[in-house]
Amino acid sequence: MPMRDIASLVFSAGLLFLLLVIGAELALGHPDMRVGAEYLRVAGPELGAANIVTAILAGYRGFDTLGELSILFAAATAASLVLGHRRADARRDPPGGLVLSAGADLLFPLLLVVGIFIVVHGHLTPGGGFQGGVILAAAFFVALLANPARTLNHALLGWIEGLAGAAFILIGLWALVEDGHFLTPLLPLGTMGELVSAGTLPLLSVAIGLKVGAELAGLLAHLADTEAPDR
Template sequence: MRNLASLLFAGGLAFLLLTLLSQLAFGTPPMRVGSEILAVAPGEVGAANLVTAILLGYRGFDTLGELAILFAAATAAGVVLGRRRDDARRDPPGGEVLRTGADLLFPLLVVVGFYVIAHGHLTPGGGFQGGVILAAAFFVALLAQPARHLSHGLILWIEGLAGAAFILIGIWALVASGDFLAPLLGPGRMGELLSAGTLPLLSLAIGLKVGAELAGIMAHIADAEAPDT
């Protein structure tokens, strides 16, 4: 039965791809949206990084779906890992050297994370990448000193407020311009930090939400019951 199901899936996928290819004329580029965005995005959005303009503007619904998937994954991980047990934490063998290195890296990673978030509309990066760096800062601290405890309540508040801010900005754009997540406040001058309208605000909301969700997963892993030895 498993082989039959795999065969049916492969056959259905092949049929879908052949159907799509049959609708395209030979030699015709299948995607023309990219050239249109390259032509109009600098004037409409004002973001030097057009990838961010696409993620947070032209395909904002997809980005909202990605955030929903990440939230569901973080919630499921928290449920599976279970409750914390105080005696489950043990100091790693790295000792003082590892803890000192983590203390030095923590502020550096936080600054780099917020820098990547704040400049996501200017250079490669943005909310997703910066959020991962922020989460890594707390991950390093937990690796160096598992006895530390991250406040799950604070993480939930940051995650919830960041997600609400993303949706509220989208609704604001929908009411003001008729398009969900359409950039507001004007494009500004390309290349400057205060440009691209509301895109930096959306990037900040994504960065905080992604960072909080990943940090929450790491905190659950650190709090999980240790295996018997």
């Protein structure tokens, strides 16, 4: 075994030991609820969202969510820089046959509806922009897998993605002008549990969903569009 492998093995073992010791020392299962309990107490009345996770993600820590959106965007942009373009005469995979394409056609509306439902109900039920967006992207990608000759309109996806991302930030800037703070929830809270409630949270959720969906669909289509190796 070369020296470098042994060194990495020793290092990994040491790190594992360190983490185990730390794990044994920690009071796992009895977290200090300094901030957590407070969220549980005030999130409902303050933001009017039935789903407290979304209240935290899009409300209290909405700025982090903006950062995470940007990370996904940076990854997709960097990938499209690396992936390059397909030659016009490059070989494509053949279509997937009757069963696969009929199944994909059946799945498409189903996935679309589920995705939209999860995005729009982000402030009420488990899920939200990120999860719903991924399902929306899958809806378009399944069709692409069944028939590799199909292509997605990248320019359109770019517009949806850009405008949805801009909408998130513009809602934040609107709050900065209106209320003096970036990303403060605006609009009346309404009745908790109804579709139109929780102020601007559902709008943010929709913006996240569209951005994530368009971005992932674009990225997957780009990956599928790279040239298959000739055998």
